[in-house]
Amino acid sequence: MIRYERLRLLAPLGATICNLLMLYPVYVLSRVAYLVVNYSFFGQDLTWSHLLEMMGGGLLFDTAAILVTNIPYIVLMLFPLHLKETKVWQQVCRWVYLVINGVALAMNLADAVYFKYTMRRTTSTVFSEFSNDNNLGRIILTEAMNHVILILLFGLVLWAFWKCYVQPRLLTNVRRWWHYDLAMLLSLAAVAPFVVAGIRGGFATAVRPIAISNANQFANRPIEAALVLNTPFAIYRTIDTNVFTLPDYFDNPEELATIYSPVHAAPGDSLIRKNVVVLIIESFGREYIGALNANLEGGLYKGYTPFVDSLVAQSITFSRSFCNGRKSIDGMPSILSSIPMFVEPFFLTPSSMNQVSGIASLLAAEGYSTAFFHGAQRGSMGFQAFARATGFQEYYGREDFEADDRFEGADAFDGTWAIWDEPFLQYFATKMSEMREPFMTSVFTASSHHPYIVPEKYQDRFPEEGIEIHKCIRYTDMALSRFFKKARRQDWFKNTIFVLTSDHTNLSDHPYYQTDLGGFCSPIVIYEPGNPERQPEIIDKIAQQIDILPTVLGMLHYPKPYFAFGIDLLNTPAEDTWAVNYLNGVYQYVKHNYLLQFDGQNTIGFYSLNDSVMNRNLVGKISEQPQMERELKAIIQQYMERMINDRLTVDETE
Numbered sequence: 001m002i003r004y005e006r007l008r009l010l011a012p013l014g015a016t017i018c019n020l021l022m023l024y025p026v027y028v029l030s031r032v033a034y035l036v037v038n039y040s041f042f043g044q045d046l047t048w049s050h051l052l053e054m055m056g057g058g059l060l061f062d063t064a065a066i067l068v069t070n071i072p073y074i075v076l077m078l079f080p081l082h083l084k085e086t087k088v089w090q091q092v093c094r095w096v097y098l099v100i101n102g103v104a105l106a107m108n109l110a111d112a113v114y115f116k117y118t119m120r121r122t123t124s125t126v127f128s129e130f131s132n133d134n135n136l137g138r139i140i141l142t143e144a145m146n147h148v149i150l151i152l153l154f155g156l157v158l159w160a161f162w163k164c165y166v167q168p169r170l171l172t173n174v175r176r177w178w179h180y181d182l183a184m185l186l187s188l189a190a191v192a193p194f195v196v197a198g199i200r201g202g203f204a205t206a207v208r209p210i211a212i213s214n215a216n217q218f219a220n221r222p223i224e225a226a227l228v229l230n231t232p233f234a235i236y237r238t239i240d241t242n243v244f245t246l247p248d249y250f251d252n253p254e255e256l257a258t259i260y261s262p263v264h265a266a267p268g269d270s271l272i273r274k275n276v277v278v279l280i281i282e283s284f285g286r287e288y289i290g291a292l293n294a295n296l297e298g299g300l301y302k303g304y305t306p307f308v309d310s311l312v313a314q315s316i317t318f319s320r321s322f323c324n325g326r327k328s329i330d331g332m333p334s335i336l337s338s339i340p341m342f343v344e345p346f347f348l349t350p351s352s353m354n355q356v357s358g359i360a361s362l363l364a365a366e367g368y369s370t371a372f373f374h375g376a377q378r379g380s381m382g383f384q385a386f387a388r389a390t391g392f393q394e395y396y397g398r399e400d401f402e403a404d405d406r407f408e409g410a411d412a413f414d415g416t417w418a419i420w421d422e423p424f425l426q427y428f429a430t431k432m433s434e435m436r437e438p439f440m441t442s443v444f445t446a447s448s449h450h451p452y453i454v455p456e457k458y459q460d461r462f463p464e465e466g467i468e469i470h471k472c473i474r475y476t477d478m479a480l481s482r483f484f485k486k487a488r489r490q491d492w493f494k495n496t497i498f499v500l501t502s503d504h505t506n507l508s509d510h511p512y513y514q515t516d517l518g519g520f521c522s523p524i525v526i527y528e529p530g531n532p533e534r535q536p537e538i539i540d541k542i543a544q545q546i547d548i549l550p551t552v553l554g555m556l557h558y559p560k561p562y563f564a565f566g567i568d569l570l571n572t573p574a575e576d577t578w579a580v581n582y583l584n585g586v587y588q589y590v591k592h593n594y595l596l597q598f599d600g601q602n603t604i605g606f607y608s609l610n611d612s613v614m615n616r617n618l619v620g621k622i623s624e625q626p627q628m629e630r631e632l633k634a635i636i637q638q639y640m641e642r643m644i645n646d647r648l649t650v651d652e653t654e
Helices: 002-008 011-021 023-037 048-069 071-078 087-118 125-129 136-146 148-164 177-200 212-218 222-228 231-236 253-259 306-312 328-337 359-364 380-389 398-403 421-432 470-487 545-555 625-644
Strands: 275-281 316-322 369-374 394-396 439-444 496-502 524-527 537-544 579-583 586-591 594-598 603-608
Touching: 011 023, 011 071, 011 177, 023 048, 023 087, 023 148, 023 222, 048 071, 048 087, 048 177, 048 212, 048 222, 048 231, 071 087, 071 177, 087 148, 087 231, 212 222, 222 586, 253 625, 275 328, 275 359, 275 470, 306 470, 306 524, 316 579, 328 359, 328 380, 328 439, 328 496, 328 545, 359 369, 359 439, 359 545, 369 380, 369 421, 380 394, 398 421, 421 439, 421 470, 496 545, 524 545, 537 545, 537 579, 586 625, 594 625, 603 625
Parallel strands: 275 439, 275 496, 316 537, 369 394, 369 439
Antiparallel strands: 316 524, 496 524, 579 586, 586 594, 594 603
């Protein structure tokens, strides 16, 4: 009888283990859903053996996520408390289990939809990113209606959780309660080492807690790391972590500065006082612009931007131009302050409190009036805070547009994010005509964005075609046409340098733009209508968003040293141009017609840019690789050191 009772005392431990094991197939199922929803990104050269490798590697991260999220459940089930042996307590345990793991499942399924916009798993910064937006409920509901199968899958799994949950028999007639207390304590003591080891990623003392970057050991391409990971792990692993850590690639600061330095000498001695207008167009990837895709579809590709095509014919553009991040909050620091996104979005990190310069603050110090325009509510995406920190004297948002009785007011709101691009760009042109020259302004548009709709009056003019964003691209292209038509009539037009780029890329239907590098292809168009000496040209150079600030300052002959991670494209030889970005724990460095992928310690990929879909990894086979590694290490170390030590402006000693 005593032996039987001792076995009965193990029932809570057995039920807990069974319920935790039941979660593994659920995580695998959600990973399969992630793959199916985003197959165009992962399907390239995917083999069964490699898929099994990623699925097997994913179990490591699933274990960590399951154990971390279920710590409350484990404690409730095994804590030595006699009160546990009631139906009410066990029902509470069941509901805690259901809620915790239902939320985890919802995170994984929702992130399957979000991936196509970011090419990475969602991290804890998402809470800061959207903290000031009040339309997330509508966005989530819209996506839910567009992915009914995932909703049904979610409901089916929740039902299975409830039906398959193992509930231990109540221990209400234990003869010796100290046996019960001892059994629960021993159960907790037995489980604890496995929980710790599972969260860390192994038992060995040399094992460090696994991080997001560890997913790359199971991936052939950085983009595949998102498939190996799960979203609960990515979120909890990035809470209160040290985003920036200083590598020790170079011991000698002088050697480091010789290889790469973000401090630039003054490009001139007398400022040319031209206006500067930077148009940041939401999701306006290079893929959509026919003029920048001459070889796509056998030379027959026309794209979706007839006006921008005509603008390219009058401008300087670059054959291989890239963004430095995959989110809107990455684009603004890259474009306006020449700060790329490494690890996490810059102004969602503690380093955002550093002293930061930007094109607005540099020109404001020279007597420019500066203003930033964004058609969403003030505070949205943190743009207003960043604009103020980087020297924009004025900020105009949705509230300001609606208060101006010269325009449509609230009727011009798209119902989700912001004022439609067409009226807001007209407002932008009008307000600039009221500013004192010279001025530096920037506008961030919003209409070419999820949920991918156009104003009702344009639905027949821009019908559905290709993928859902295409009609929005056509609408925004038309809005840009109307903006420039109005701008040309203004006195300030010919004394202005216009720069057009996108914050990041978006949906794609061409294989090249779905690769690790192709997902960063943004246009950079420089239009200077009042300078007949500036001949239109598509220049065969590598370009990136962080080059915009130094390039514009070079065009203005800015008379002081300044800080920028990028380079002056117009005064740098083609062989010295480069681009860098960060994807799922891997730094990507483009130079000399090659792409180098570096995980912080080792080069894991090296591809010719002529290998458009990245089929042939050339690691160790190309002579340029060692020098590119050395340069990239210098860029990373400069970035980390300056972020950590608050050195994002020019120091008089440099």
